[in-house]
Amino acid sequence: MEVIEYLKSSELVADIQQYFGIHLPHLEKKNENNFTNNKGKSKEDNPPYVITNKLWYYLFKLGTELGDELFYSLFIPFWFWNVDGFVGRRVIFVWAIVMWIGQAIKDIVKWPRPGFPSVKLQKKWALEYGMPSTHAMVGISIPFSVLLFTMNRYQYNVSIGLTLAILWCTLVCISRLYLGMHTVLDIIAGLLLAGIMMIPLVPIVNRLDNYFLTHPTGPLLCLVLSVLIIIYYPNSGKWTPTRGDTTMILSVSVGVQSGAWFNYQTGIMTAAELSPPYAIMWPSYTMLGCIILRTILGISVVLGLRAIAKDFFYNCLCAMLRLDADELKSTENTLENGRKNFVELGSKYLMCSSIGFCILYVIPLVFRYLNIERPTFYTEI
Numbered sequence: 001m002e003v004i005e006y007l008k009s010s011e012l013v014a015d016i017q018q019y020f021g022i023h024l025p026h027l028e029k030k031n032e033n034n035f036t037n038n039k040g041k042s043k044e045d046n047p048p049y050v051i052t053n054k055l056w057y058y059l060f061k062l063g064t065e066l067g068d069e070l071f072y073s074l075f076i077p078f079w080f081w082n083v084d085g086f087v088g089r090r091v092i093f094v095w096a097i098v099m100w101i102g103q104a105i106k107d108i109v110k111w112p113r114p115g116f117p118s119v120k121l122q123k124k125w126a127l128e129y130g131m132p133s134t135h136a137m138v139g140i141s142i143p144f145s146v147l148l149f150t151m152n153r154y155q156y157n158v159s160i161g162l163t164l165a166i167l168w169c170t171l172v173c174i175s176r177l178y179l180g181m182h183t184v185l186d187i188i189a190g191l192l193l194a195g196i197m198m199i200p201l202v203p204i205v206n207r208l209d210n211y212f213l214t215h216p217t218g219p220l221l222c223l224v225l226s227v228l229i230i231i232y233y234p235n236s237g238k239w240t241p242t243r244g245d246t247t248m249i250l251s252v253s254v255g256v257q258s259g260a261w262f263n264y265q266t267g268i269m270t271a272a273e274l275s276p277p278y279a280i281m282w283p284s285y286t287m288l289g290c291i292i293l294r295t296i297l298g299i300s301v302v303l304g305l306r307a308i309a310k311d312f313f314y315n316c317l318c319a320m321l322r323l324d325a326d327e328l329k330s331t332e333n334t335l336e337n338g339r340k341n342f343v344e345l346g347s348k349y350l351m352c353s354s355i356g357f358c359i360l361y362v363i364p365l366v367f368r369y370l371n372i373e374r375p376t377f378y379t380e381i
Contacts, residue, residue, distance in 0.1 A: 157288020
């Protein structure tokens with residue numbers, strides 16, 4: 001118990017922050033006003049701090065983005081359009097399942113994030129609980145699932161891939177401690193939980209992908225399961241953004257799987273002529289130009305769709321319930337505000353699933369029409 005208390009202490013987080021160049025003046029003046037009890041809590045929510053090493057600051061800011069919405073928005077479409085859909089579909093499955101379980105456990109365990117004497121360099125996740133760290137879970141599940149799903153599919157040095165996965169995971173985890181958003185125990189729990197989950201998940205996901213891609217009921221089952229999971233999401237006793245984040249993740253996964261299903265069912269997706277493992281071909285200047293063009297054009301479409309769909313679906317649901325959209329947005333986020341919760345979760349689900357569907361089905365058809373599609377896009381069954 002002493003070890004657990006030490007690993008979950010805010011003092012340990014403060015020590016790590018100081019090691020990486022965050023100067024904490026309040027620690028130099030330890031007195032009764034600073035420490036109100038033996039747990040190191042204070043009346044100050046976030047005492048002043050000084051960043052003395054900009055290199056660590058920017059590196060860890062980048063690291064924490066590897067587990068955030070901006071990274072997902074760029075990584076998912078880029079991977080499908082330019083790398084490998086076979087691997088991408090499986091990674092999305094692992095990501096969705098791991099994140100759903102991690103987010104749900106947060107609202108069941110309800111452990112707070114680190115407090116005084118550590119400082120929070122970001123406010124974005126302050127309303128969420130801390131145990132386990134879903135950033136740590138993403139930090140291990142995404143790079144290592146990419147490694148596991150590609151090691152027998154492509155010819156490359158696995159030790160290099162393993163090194164990159166470890167560095168990726170390490171950067172994400174340390175960034176959460178540096179920013180004061182998690183304790184060391186949160187990080188360890190997230191890593192252990194995700195690592196244990198991936199042992200059965202990797203073989204199961206291979207079968208799930210085949211079913212959802214080829215079976216006539218695939219998209220319907222995806223839809224029903226995701227909606228039920230969102231409806232029966234654990235109640236933490238207070239409103240937190242975790243349910244909305246889980247809705248976003250699940251709906252993107254549903255959209256991606258539905259888009260792939262349409263590609264298969266319409267007959268434009270066929271099996272590859274060669275068998276793995278495949279040799280990795282570095283892009284020529286022409287291929288590189290197509291990659292850049294696909295990425296710029298596709299991301300522009302996604303951003304435009306997001307901007308339009310966000311308000312469109314929100315207003316549609318408000319109209320259906322005969323509510324004023326602007327007035328509803330101004331109301332407080334609480335568990336008791338059922339109408340706002342329904343509209344926000346519903347509009348987010350419709351928006352993100354539409355984006356996922358476009359990434360896999362609509363936008364690749366545009367690429368095909370423009371003759372800039374990735375040659376193997378429709379052969380990755």
